[in-house]
Amino acid sequence: MSDRQKGLIDALQLVVPQVELRFCARHMHVNFKQKWSGKSFKDVMWKACRAYIKFVFDEAMKEIKDMDESAFNYLMAVDPSHWSRHAFREATKLDCLLNNMCESFNKIILQAKDIPILTTKYIRRLLMKRFLVKQESISQFEGRLVP
Template sequence: MKPRWSGNLFKEMLWDAACATTKPQFNRKMNAIRLLDNDLFVWLSQIPPTSWARSHFTGRAKTDVLLNNMCESFNNQLVKGRDKPIITCLEFIREYLMKKIVVVHKVIAKINGPLTPYATRVFDEIKADASQYSVMMAGRGRFQVTGGYADQCKVDVNERTCTCRKWQLTGMPCKHGVAAIWDMARNGMNVGVLESSVD
């Protein structure tokens, strides 16, 4: 895309479409691209959105990452072992991964809560946003959550779903889900620790 459509405007519009979590949001973002540059719209439409647009992801992976930086970082670490015979190369990779796992275990050992430090920071932001939402119970673990400008979602706490799809995509309750769980707790339901809702 860069050689034909350079500039921040095209880049931002592409990221807006890629980051949209629902298909209607994605369609609105793609329509904005079409109005700006129909050729870009046609070019993007030829790429299956399941490979680049969050709105079309299944939610099976449970991640909020849209970049391949992790793969590139990993690949960069393997440069030293790449020119070796296959068994030696595989041994290099195994040892590298073993060292990385030890580092991760050391980080985990220092954690005070059930989530990683990064996940805790993200979840704290979600909780801060959730405090601004109002909740109406619809029965059997289902809620209507409303807040902000025209932000209304349907949450099913039992299924761990929200119509914004962020809970399904990331495995972490979105602001609507957190607001619904808090409402359950306020009404005397046993919801346990909020972090237990994280996949």
């Protein structure tokens, strides 16, 4: 999942062409509202993002088209498989629309971004520590369901 940063999409498709690309709906909305602002545009755009079935997506997109055809064209220029739940691959069992996890991870590793060769070692240690803390926490749990 990305914020559609220039070059990132091309690089991913070059290195891992089979990867499913998704775009953060919040970032899409930030760009969208620069031209089409207001609660009605926001609500219907998010309705299209959250749609689990094509019918609901189509209804939302028709609403947008009725409000402003250029807004409809703007959204449809981006493949819905990148930003609307109804079009996500079924094999990928995650329906996240936001990249909050990525943003949190980026914040944690900020201090490592200026350390060229050591960056990967720093990030690896950071993740190993985090995984250990989580594993220890989980091992304390008794029962069939996690809290």
